[in-house]
Amino acid sequence: MKKAKTKTNAKAQASAKAQANTKAHAKKKTKAARSPKITLRLNGKKAAVAAPPMKRLLDTLREDLGLTGTKEGCGEGECGACTVLVDGAAVNSCLVASCQVAGCDVQTVEGMARGNAKVAARLHRLQRAFLEHGAAQCGICTPGMLMAALALPKRATLDEIRAGLAGNLCRCTGYMKIYDAVAQFLDGERR
């Protein structure tokens, strides 16, 4: 048993090393192709990243900028898991070329909490509403749902909330709790 575990560990280490090597190699290759630098505002701060122009914004966020809160679901604009805001408008980051956000204001789920997201008081009010209503089950759709909900007009009715989130699929199908959370958040914003 113990031996098997050690073996697995060694295997895991070897595979991690191989992965790191591939990563380093990939990085070198990208550099060799001289990826142009893209400057943007990211979650309120200036950011710059070297990425191939047609690299998906989703991949640039996750791989180059280390923001893995944005999820990939379908990769074809159906599910909304990769939703981020570009200049305030909800977009599917799997369908946006990185070069197209140069000079833009990009917001991801990481920009919502103020400081440590593990402290409830630091969370954005919309995030707290999701917590209070149990509006997340497996959680894969949640970052996209949050971003799409942020783009809703403050006066959105339930129908408008549904339409605004129609491009975000939740396969745990917990839609009612999500709508409730968003409605409560918007209600608070109006006060």
Added chain:
Amino acid sequence: MIAAAGIDVLQPRHLKDALIMLRVAADEGRPLVPLAGGTDLFVTLNAGQKPAARYLDLWRLDKLRGVEALGRRRLAFGGLATFTDSIESKAVHKRLPILVDAARQVGGVQIQNRGTLAGNIENGSPAADGVPVLMAADARVVLRSLDDERAVPLAEYYTGYRKTVRRPDELIVRIEVDVPEGGQRFEKVGTRAAQAISKVVMAAVGHRVAFGSVAPIIVRAHKLEAYLAAGGRDIGEAQRLVAEDVTPIDDVRSTAEYRRRVVANLVAAWVPSLDKRTATR
């Protein structure tokens, strides 16, 4: 992940520069593929289908943005006008409300924010939602090249499945519509209301009617239109004629037989409303 590193993109800031780039690339025999919001293009790229090696990113050409109202019935959509632009435009609501209906059913908000009418047209999908509306409204596609500009009726824009009359040195800079008189109707029949590609789309303005998903290209139902324009109102005859206007096939979304049946049913529901004074939507 797509192999993005090998893909070239040109990013002009001015329309003239874009037209020069298109011309040079066309002359070199390596045409540039225009890229707007990317909502169709990235789907094929992400699916690993062979990407064109070079793209022309239009997104910075701010002059092509927005919708303009010209006169009581006239609309001009910029080459980068998005579905959201139409949804938010009072002029479109007033003059061509079925375009708002269609735009609201194109994917989710995320797609509506990036997808453009020009892209919807040029992509050439027979299942496009916006195109039947524009075609029924007699829209013209304005193509500009470095040294000339021409307006092509949308009904004559397609030459075959995903093939258009656009030359490699031309760009869609505008879509013009003089909305004809008459009631308007838009019907999208699909698996569900949101986020579904259609099985059949019908758009009508007055007696002009276009169908999507029932032929290799979006089509105007010329035989049916001629009958209706001459005052014909017999539903059975209308259904017989429209069956000659469409050539549906079996595919992943539906069957030819179902599509024929739905087209006939949509016509039966629409024709009696033609002479009513109020617009039917």
